């Protein structure tokens with residue numbers, strides 16, 4: 452038992468080269484609404500941030516306003532990507548105290564921040580690579596995001612594509628580092644192993660990966676940790692490590708209650724997904740059992756399906772959302788199943804490998 456409680460993923464902060472233009476993509480392609488802002492107009496002279504929200508998912512897109520900043524160095528090294536995964540907690544002070552007592556490296560001590568809308572407490576620790584976890588305690592805050600941010604006027608147009616919350620966030624590790632990162636989550640947070648796959652389960656002719664899903668005690672937070680496994684050619688995890696220059700967030704899975712409608716809207720908005728070969732759908736029903744959705748529509752969309760004893764799940768993956776082949780999104784709809792798509796890895800990998808080959812990285 453911890454002395455603090457993690458309620459949910461609070462938000463992810465992404466460092467991006469041009470936050471204003473990224474915000475446009477998150478709004479008009481991915482269906483997020485800009486809700487809050489900090490920048491020159493709010494007195495933030497070095498850093499600009501746009502807070503984008505859809506359902507309970509919040510992304511903070513941040514860019515530097517001047518040269519020589521920590522964000523600038525991060526961008527030069529890693530390109531656009533996730534800097535921080537934050538958790539809403541009942542006590543940021545307790546969360547920081549306990550995790551640092553357990554051996555976590557502190558990035559910033561608990562700090563009280565306030566404005567006319569109330570007060571919040573935040574504290575940050577380091578996790579894999581240059582990625583961090585921030586604890587956010589905002590019980591006494593009534594503003595749109597956090598103190599220092601100004602609320603943006605809500606546009607009348609609702610662009611939501613139906614995303615409701617974050618299902619899981621995956622971290623890629625260099626070869627041989629998966630276990631130590633999982634041990635970090637066990638030791639620092641007291642989390643447990645929820646699910647795992649190894650290279651025997653999911654190798655294609657060319658490449659494979661190992662993955663262990665770490666979860667907190669109420670299993671609201673799920674964070675799969677991947678590492679490459681050797682194959683004939685380069686693993687997609689290794690391609691990520693090569694271009695991100697180290698460990699980092701590989702993908703964020705966003706859940707929806709109607710994946711067909713969500714993916715249709717995203718495709719109309721120009722979001723690109725990994726294609727699924729037609730052969731995947733041939734014996735699908737034999738593999739996963741009866742599904743409620745129209746199989747023809749599922750196949751047209753390229754949606755993947757996997758099942759376990761509890762039910763089934765539908766998922767699809769976008770192509771990388773920046774020029775480096777690093778971060779991408781997953782859209783997921785769970786119908787009882789807690790699966791992480793073991794049955795789909797092979798089809799998915801073969802699709803990724805075709806893309807890798809086109810980039811000259813296979």
Ligand code: FE2
Nearest residue numbers: 619621704781
């Ligand atoms: Fe995933």
